[in-house]
Amino acid sequence: MIHAAAARQILQGFVPRTSALLQRYAYIVAGLAGLVGVAIPLLLPPLAGAGVMLAAIAAFAVFVVNAAAGGVLIEPALALVLAATGYVVTAILAFAFQHRRERHIRRRFEQHLSPHVVAMIARDPSLLKLKGQRREVTAMFTDIANFTGLTHGTDPETLVAMLDAYFGGMSEIVVAHGGMVDKFVGDAIHALFNAPLEQPGHAQAAVRCALALHAWSEAFRRREVPAALGFGHTRIGVETGEVIVGDVGTGSKLDYTAYGDTVNAAARLEAANKELGTMICVGPGTAARCPAGLLRPGKTIQLRGFDVPIQVFEPVTQGTGGSQVP
DSSP states (O other): OHHHHHHHHHHTTOOOEEOHHHHHTHHHHHHHHHHHHHHHHHHSOHHHHHHHHHHHHHHHHHHHHHHHHTTEEOOOHHHHHHHHHHHHHHHHHHHHHHHHHHHHHHHHHTTTSOHHHHHHHHHOGGGOOOSOEEEEEEEEEEEETTHHHHHHTSOHHHHHHHHHHHHHHHHHHHHHTTOEEEEEETTEEEEEESOSSOOTTHHHHHHHHHHHHHHHHHHHTTSHHHHHHTOOOEEEEEEEEEEEEEEESSGGGOEEEEESHHHHHHHHHHHHHHHHTBSEEEOHHHHTTSOTTSEEEEEEEOOTTOSSOEEEEEEOOTTTSSOBOO
16 A cells, blocks of 8 residues: 555655755754663653653654655654664663662661661662761660670670670661661660651650660570670660761761761760669650650759750650669
8 A cells, every 4th residue: 555655656756855954964863863862761760761762753753754745755764773772772771770779779778777768768869868967866875784794704606696696686676666777886786766768756766666675685685695694784875866967988888877966965875874773764855856654754964075964764664664774
């Protein structure tokens, strides 16, 4: 049918001809088509990009056909080849880059954050602000009482295996409550809530996490090996306030962490448990953001390195009335 139509046009003396103007700018048009093919996968998600690319090819084909019907012959091959090649190559490279970026993000954060949060960051890395920002967080420090003495008479393999089990269980609880395990320092754990992503109710979540950590660590120290070695109580300090968070370090040694008085206060509150005879010591910043009934007021103390004395708080636990050392 197409051949018959072409023959009829030839017999009628209607033969499409190549435009001199189009011939002159054919390579420019083809180059622009290639740039469009490159730009689409860079600017659009895969499915949307594929749809736009197909629509662009279809529109170009319609344009070529209509031009031929009007007597102007356009050679579409070069433009289509460059557009398709640019699109396919760029799409493959973009996919490879995205896959590599997701793998890097998962490798950096999968041991510190919940799988749900890691998946969110991997899908949209723009959620993650790593270059430094001021942010309200709830900081938590934990420490094992009399741990230094424990290291003196314990076999190294036994000690490391016990710490691995301890850190593993404690980290799971932090992550389950939406927190981020920032780092392990000796026998201590530093955790952050409301970082690196927004976490509504982070102060309350941190207090409930501290209660869960206290309960788990007490059960852990009653296990056969920890009990035989005299594994100490876990003391916990919690405080909320503004800090500076971001990636610090160089090359492969980057560390996402927080700096500021709030972090220092949480560490001092953890240490204050020893003189207060408590297991969990909560600062006024956290207490101000928690619902009534979750905490009870304690003493007013002077934290080392701070000018103004503060009132500290302790979680109210069902059945025990507090978290004091037995």
